[in-house]
Amino acid sequence: MMLTMTGVHAHYGHIHALRGIDVEVQVGEIVTLIGANGAGKSTLMMSLFGNPRASAGQIVFDGEDITRLPTHEIALRGISLVPEGRRVFPRMTVIENLQMGANFSAPDNFEADAARVFAMFPILDERQSQRAGTLSGGEQQMLAIGRALMSRPKLLLLDEPSLGLAPIYIRRIFQIVRELNRDHGMTILLVEQNANQALKVAHRGYVLQHGGITIAGSGEELLASPEVRAAYLEGGHA
Amino acid sequence: MSAVVFAHHGMTPAERLRDAGWVAFVALVLGIPLIGLTTVDAGGRLEVATRFGMLALFVAVAFIGRIALRLTLDHLRVRRLGRERAAAAADGGRGLAQRIVTVLGWFALGAAFTLPLIFSGNRYVVDTATTVLIYVMLGWGLNVVVGLAGLLDLGYVAFYAVGAYSYALLSTQYGWGFWEALPVSGALAASFGILLGYPILRLRGDYLAIVTLGFGEIIRIILVNWTEFSNGPNGISSIPRPSFFGLEFTRRPAEGEQSFAAFFGLDYSPMQRLIFLYYVILVLALLTHAFVSRLRKLPVGRAWEALREDEIACRAMGMNTTNIKLSAFAIGAMLGGFAGVFFAARQGFISPESFVFTESAIVLAIVVLGGMGSQMGVVLAATLLVLIPEFGRNFAEYRMLLFGAAMVLIMVWKPGGLLSHREPTLRLDAPATGTEGAR
Numbered sequence: 001m002m003l004t005m006t007g008v009h010a011h012y013g014h015i016h017a018l019r020g021i022d023v024e025v026q027v028g029e030i031v032t033l034i035g036a037n038g039a040g041k042s043t044l045m046m047s048l049f050g051n052p053r054a055s056a057g058q059i060v061f062d063g064e065d066i067t068r069l070p071t072h073e074i075a076l077r078g079i080s081l082v083p084e085g086r087r088v089f090p091r092m093t094v095i096e097n098l099q100m101g102a103n104f105s106a107p108d109n110f111e112a113d114a115a116r117v118f119a120m121f122p123i124l125d126e127r128q129s130q131r132a133g134t135l136s137g138g139e140q141q142m143l144a145i146g147r148a149l150m151s152r153p154k155l156l157l158l159d160e161p162s163l164g165l166a167p168i169y170i171r172r173i174f175q176i177v178r179e180l181n182r183d184h185g186m187t188i189l190l191v192e193q194n195a196n197q198a199l200k201v202a203h204r205g206y207v208l209q210h211g212g213i214t215i216a217g218s219g220e221e222l223l224a225s226p227e228v229r230a231a232y233l234e235g236g237h238a
Numbered sequence: 239m240s241a242v243v244f245a246h247h248g249m250t251p252a253e254r255l256r257d258a259g260w261v262a263f264v265a266l267v268l269g270i271p272l273i274g275l276t277t278v279d280a281g282g283r284l285e286v287a288t289r290f291g292m293l294a295l296f297v298a299v300a301f302i303g304r305i306a307l308r309l310t311l312d313h314l315r316v317r318r319l320g321r322e323r324a325a326a327a328a329d330g331g332r333g334l335a336q337r338i339v340t341v342l343g344w345f346a347l348g349a350a351f352t353l354p355l356i357f358s359g360n361r362y363v364v365d366t367a368t369t370v371l372i373y374v375m376l377g378w379g380l381n382v383v384v385g386l387a388g389l390l391d392l393g394y395v396a397f398y399a400v401g402a403y404s405y406a407l408l409s410t411q412y413g414w415g416f417w418e419a420l421p422v423s424g425a426l427a428a429s430f431g432i433l434l435g436y437p438i439l440r441l442r443g444d445y446l447a448i449v450t451l452g453f454g455e456i457i458r459i460i461l462v463n464w465t466e467f468s469n470g471p472n473g474i475s476s477i478p479r480p481s482f483f484g485l486e487f488t489r490r491p492a493e494g495e496q497s498f499a500a501f502f503g504l505d506y507s508p509m510q511r512l513i514f515l516y517y518v519i520l521v522l523a524l525l526t527h528a529f530v531s532r533l534r535k536l537p538v539g540r541a542w543e544a545l546r547e548d549e550i551a552c553r554a555m556g557m558n559t560t561n562i563k564l565s566a567f568a569i570g571a572m573l574g575g576f577a578g579v580f581f582a583a584r585q586g587f588i589s590p591e592s593f594v595f596t597e598s599a600i601v602l603a604i605v606v607l608g609g610m611g612s613q614m615g616v617v618l619a620a621t622l623l624v625l626i627p628e629f630g631r632n633f634a635e636y637r638m639l640l641f642g643a644a645m646v647l648i649m650v651w652k653p654g655g656l657l658s659h660r661e662p663t664l665r666l667d668a669p670a671t672g673t674e675g676a677r
Contacts, residue, residue, distance in 0.1 A: 100544045151556065
């Protein structure tokens, strides 16, 4: 088991954002969290990263309890986050952004890792001396993913990677997620509003509602589930 | 009037002539009543006289002036486009503007080294140049905090004061020399930086600015009120001047000491000390520059810049933002402390009045006007901000008006600062040098 969250609660001040979450991610899986706005998807991701810290419950990563570790220590254990809204460093160049991602990686790995990212996203190779702020949204998302991969993570957290992207890029991003998992064996925890696409690429999924998990199952099961269909798919984006 | 428009494409000569013709025509229409006809006093009554020669001249001037104006505007537009293209290209290669800045930098360095030799008899010039260099150094120090790490600090003068008072007290109370006190005072200022850094780790932007502003005032108020420690508003006087490897710059050196002038067989002149002080601050400033430029290429400097860009992304990268902020505060404070030590040694007298909020504001203005994070920009802005009030001395009470107007103009003309271009710290054009640049 790569990641186990047991009975995790989290608060933002007085707001009880997570109410006893149980989530498991196995090695080599894509697991997706779907849910409406404000259901607690991003909070879950962030509390996994210790910000906000889980007020109750336990988070075990790779056999180690990381519940109380500070954020940077959690990252050092091999979890990499692609934050919501991409958050590339806008005034830094593409290559410098990758360098920031490689902050904790051994210096000798840098060239090989950068080459791997460029092989995956050739557009970034072309733009490597360009400031990240001048890239298109989709390119920025690729850069954010590339940057997260630079630290050679064991678990990749993707927070709303399709948010605000053109449809062609949304398809590309989900294709990348699938490729990362299939070709590079990356374990991925994916938070998405785009439930349909997310459930199609995911092995398993969890539905989050009001800070709690309401439904869990394989991607196909959730896609077929009438409740999920009613709440997140029909009338939503196809 | 449709012919007189600001065309957005290049104009052909015929178009130019037509455009100028239209303007000349308008000038003619307006000029007939205004210039062509005039009244003359003919023995008590007014008569209308004509001045067609003058009118023709007027129309001709309008015609030629219009052509000249259009040509100038077009020329400027082409140049601006060229610059924009160069700037866009500079994302890839080194732009022309960058090369000019580099050349100017070397030129400024040469000028800085030769200035006291050229003006060796002019006390005013050397003094002003020294002041410029103090502000350059302060600007470079604050640039670490504000320009690189993006932490808005309005109380930078506190560290300047800590440095100045540490040296003043160490030298007058314990007989420390300038060179011994320099590192200790810098370290003290750095620890004050960390002290300030801790409580404000979670603050950003306006909130951070207010707390740092308060910190600056706290230090000043302590210095005013804690009379036993700092001699209060009376300040500390007769602070020893730095010596040149043990050689003092005095007419009659102390018992058992030798004076600089006597050692080199020169006639004593107070200018020797001023020029020496100038070179001390020049060397300190250059060391600061080398230090900060080097840091920018190291992981800690990159982390500062990343922090400025996006704190949440920094956390997601697993960076320890606490350490990044504290190191920025500590190093910025240390550099401010060095500048303070020099200030105390140069003035020979310090009092809390030298460390008021205005100083923080000026240093911050230097960083912002220069272009956040730009080292050369700081030099340019410091020179301007010190020299403008100096030039304005003739206008006495209007000098601050001039100062303000200049700041507003710079912000209108260059909202990102005088030199807002950010030089990337890493290039991979030649793969062989890639990793060297990276680490």
